[in-house]
Amino acid sequence: MDLHALRSFQAVAEGATVTDAAAEARITQPALSRALKRLEDEVGAELFHRVGRILRLTPAGRVFKEYVDAVLDSYDRGCRAVAEVVDPEGGVVSLAFLHTLGTWLVPRLVTGFREAFPQTRFELHQADENGLAQRLLDSTADVIITSRDPGHPLITWRRLLVESLWLAVPVRHRLAQRQRVRLAEAAEEQFIVLKPGYGLRSVTETLCRQAGFSPLVGFEGEEVETLRGLVAAGLGVSLIPVSREASTAPDMNPDLPIRYLQVTDVQAARDIGIAWLASRTLPPAPQRFVDHARSVTADATAAPAPRG
Template sequence: MEWQQLEYFRAVAKTEHFTKAAEQLAISQPALSRSITKLEEELGVALFDRIGRSVQLNRYGKLFLRRVDRALQEIQDGADELRQMKDPYTGTISLAFLMTFGLSVLPEVISSFNRRYPQVEFALYQNPTTSIIEQLVQSEVDLCIVGPLDSMKGIAWHKLIEEELFVYVPAAHRLAAAEAVALSELADEPFIGFKRGYGMRTLTDRFCAQSGFEPSIRFEGDDVATVAGLVSSGLGVTLIPSFSGIDPGKIRRLRVSQPQCRREIGLAWMKDRTLSSAAELFRSFIMEEFASSH
């Protein structure tokens, strides 16, 4: 069994199509078919069910794919570690973060880190919480910035910051002149929220439930700027973190007096996965940054 065979198998397993996999691998389809057939003969079982021109992983193939993914990732991690042993201050850090966290804080942290380690590069992914966790578990990212993950087995989480959430209303809203409001005062208002699977949507639903109502979501957005823009157009109210650049002539920020609306943001990584030297540098750096300045 060769490493190349495993890479070929994974490509077919992901695409479930020999032609597409062969194109991705830049080899001929007959050569790919022979490689998979040889692998199946060595294992003594068929890994795919053939359905016309397509293939589908069977139960043997699904079990084997989990092991192959882990094995190839270990090999890749080992190669990365060896390269970075030569120069630990180079390499690429893959980082996924919340849609509502990348407006100002993260760019400042990355800029500060790059001033100290200018040869380290970043691959950044801005996603909802559910996608971020999947990326982390599947080894697609080294680190991620998300809300608390206390119940997630195998994932380490370190709190970086706790921030207040505010109600934003249109400037002409009946409560626009208030300094603070109870969330229950907005029970009959249309809400501009985030899509399900986003951490802010979960928090909005939770805080509204604590106030005795279920928010009536009129529109759903993917980012703070879109949500705030819809609020400024008079289409509803929202609960989001503070952000700069708002036009006070169109939108107003109100503190929430009841319940206490705050969220925690932290850094997460897989406990049993060895980080590259560059990722370890950034993990230590960002923890120190937030410990000293936030």
């Protein structure tokens, strides 16, 4: 059985057109169509049916794909294991992480790791909380860095650090001259939040409920920097992560006139952790990265109040 044909089958089964899959495989579309037909002959069943211009899996195709995924994953891991035997200081770390951690924590961890293991390559992916867990389950990532325990029986999660959350308000806001605030005092404010599925969104909703109200959502974004910008524009308030490891105090940026207030009536913080599949032995390079991440963040805590 041709591994290239299996990869093309997998690509088409996951939604790629035959044209795109053929381009990825660097063969012609008719050649790919013939390869898929040979695969069906070998399996002894029709694997696809056509819906307009799209190929959809048949029931037999859905069953077959589960085994194809397992075969290709096992083959790829075998190749990686051999490569790491040949070059034990190298290897590949496939790492997925929250968007909000791409500005400070992930660069810090990757930079420190590569100083010790400069030959290691990284494959980096960003996703929301649900997408991160799925990347582990799909074996498209070795390790994820996320803001909460996925709570899945097949996933092992370990806390790395605790990140403080501060109430960000515009500089001309009625609370802007304060240093501390009860979150309940913002119950009537418009909240600028991330979209559902992002960890910071669920943490914000949980903290507001603990403070006795449901947040009035004024805007849903996909990046924390967008939240900061809209707060600075006076469109609402937001719970923003501020960590000791951040490169600069965000409220010192003259382009973002924001004040950050310490929240006193609820424990405004979120866990940041690292996770991997419990049922799978990590290859050497990802295991070294997990050990590195846990070591350099040991006893890390949230930042003191931002300056400004």
